[in-house]
Amino acid sequence: MIGYTEAQEAIRRTVREFATKEVKPGAAERDETGTFDYGLYRRLCDLGLAGMPFREEFGGADADSLTFCLAIEEVSRVDMSLGLTLWVGIQGAVSMTHGSDEQISAWRERYIAGTIAGDVVSAGAITEPDAGSDTAAIKTRATQDGDEWVVNGSKIFISNAGLENCGFAMVLCRTEEGFGIVIVPTGTPGFTMGPALRKMGLRSSDTRELSFDDCRVPTLNMLGGASLGRQAIVGGGFHITRLYLASQAVGVAAECLDQSLAHAKSRVAFKRPIARFQYVQGMLVDMALEIEAARLLRDKACALHEARLPFAKEAAMAKLFCTEMGKRAADHAVQIFGGMGYMDETPVSRYYRDIRAATIAEGTSEVQKHIIARELGCFS
Template sequence: MIRDSDVLSTLTATVRRFVRERLLPAEARVEDDNAIPAELVAEMRALGLFGMSIPEAYGGLGLTMEEEVMVAFELGYASPAFRSVIGTNNGIGSQGIIVDGTEAQKQYWLPLMASGAVIGSFALTEPDVGSDAGSVRTAAVRDGDHYVLNGTKRYITNAPVADVFTVMARTGGPGPGGISAFVVPRDSIGLSLGPVDKKMGQRGTRTCDVIFDNCRVPAVAVIGGVEGKGFKTAMKVLNRGRLHIAAVCTGAAERLCDESVSFARTRVQFGKPIGEHQLIQAMLADSATEAFAGRAMVVETARRFDAGERIVQHAASAKLFCSEMVGRVADRAVQIHGGAGYMQAYPVEHFYRDVRLFRLYEGTSQIQQIIIARELLNG
């Protein structure tokens, strides 16, 4: 649902210009420094990018899902690290509060997240808990008007720079029904961070362990004020997040297509540009077709989401296809570039590493397949 096409066109044009004029020239610097320049983060705040999905009533842009994916296509054109800086505030860092939080929780945290004054993070994964999210072991024990949290979360995106965490912890018995969601500020006593992870790709995106050692949080920190609803909250959040990631994958695929076409036009072998060789043309055609298919899937699913339809299967399908698709497009891009594609002087090298993560987080490809099959069989 696009509410005002002119306003959306202006927004996407502004983001497109920002991506090309400010973010693309900074990609090599981010690779070298493993950090997003502070001035670019400030510009993202000024553009309102930290609050794209946060309702206008709480200071955000309040974009519909279709509007959000249109912006995500543009952001995905640059290194994924840039999108990740704002990604948790728009997705898993804020959406739990938006969908299930109390009004007091919304009034306090959402304006701060929308402005970028605080960065939110989502702490679900644990050393022994990944795809099996219902087996969370981090414990939250009631102690008067507080809860005491103990446990470790792993690979938490933006944890090193986060100001607040949405934490999934077990307050009851085994299984998903015993999990509750908490809003835990970074400065809570008993909360500490592990060393920053050294990753294969997505340099500039910081992740690390989040450790709770008798961390006391007030009872009002339970999202929605009710125990046992944390797993359901997480699942609600992941549906929208998966569609957003699918859009980012599509934007990255389109960037890789453009890089491949540009190289194919100028690289000469056997007396002519390699783009005139049919086997190169075949790879270009396959990549462009798959990127187009990804865009169509994402837009269609976003429209269904805005219409209030159940999109569990469609979101999983979009995430599965687009994350796998961008990996194939990246592989072809390196192949088209030949030896140059293996060199850090060309952006396809780091994109090849960066996009691999999309098949793992927000639900692995195998988890998406299980979800799709379950929806088909139970439909």
């Protein structure tokens, strides 16, 4: 694949223009105060971003995975927190569209249509205090009691749950048959959450600990059966969300390059712009080269996904390379800006803090290497 289609380029331009005019101006203040702008998120959804992955029958755009990744990339260039809230916030409703006819009928208007409109976001509750990358070690349990599921346990580092428009959490639970995904609406008795966690970065993205104490929901709220919930996430869901996170990293890296290059051309030291010094040039060239390579990895994984071909290895490769690359790019950007790069009024300081989570979320870099080794046949 060389280049993008006219439609994809048009979407990139539209989202970049919106991000530049609407998202960028308040990004630093949202980071400083740790606040989420609901009006901004609604305007982002009015642009059509939340509905992109949904099929047309649900009111979505039925966009391919690469096109949505390009949109995420552009938003994340200026605000990684908002990009994260977006793709995490739609995952629950996207999963609901694969439910039974009865489930879709029950959730279509309230959750699916609400998500596309920007009125609702969801939270994906997988990680626990003693079970991060090792999802098989989760202890939260769902027990069937008549026509209800009773959920008990706790989750940590969960995005979006504390937002005012969070409609429900998708909770990965241990069951008698294996693992299941239980839809727990916000406000359900027994479902409580702690205060917003203080974080190094991504400060305007809500992150909390959740608790479930004899939390009862209808049996209808078990999505995809009570045995294969973990497999649906580990063997499928994580693959695509890793591409979303990889795209965020590409966006951050691209913005770091643009700002670093502009600064290097204008910053004068020793009677010349620092862009003329080879060590600075080396950092800029490394950034440019790795961004191009990262996009190729991400784009190939998206192409395999759209072709309905296996892409676990390629998704892991993209996630590993893009996020580690993004971290290096932010580090180079801070170095090129020098002392100002360490100051919060310079955006690269925020990018440096925000990107650090990318090599941990959706499976650490070490887990991605394990997946790649497995797919190469190292364990057979």
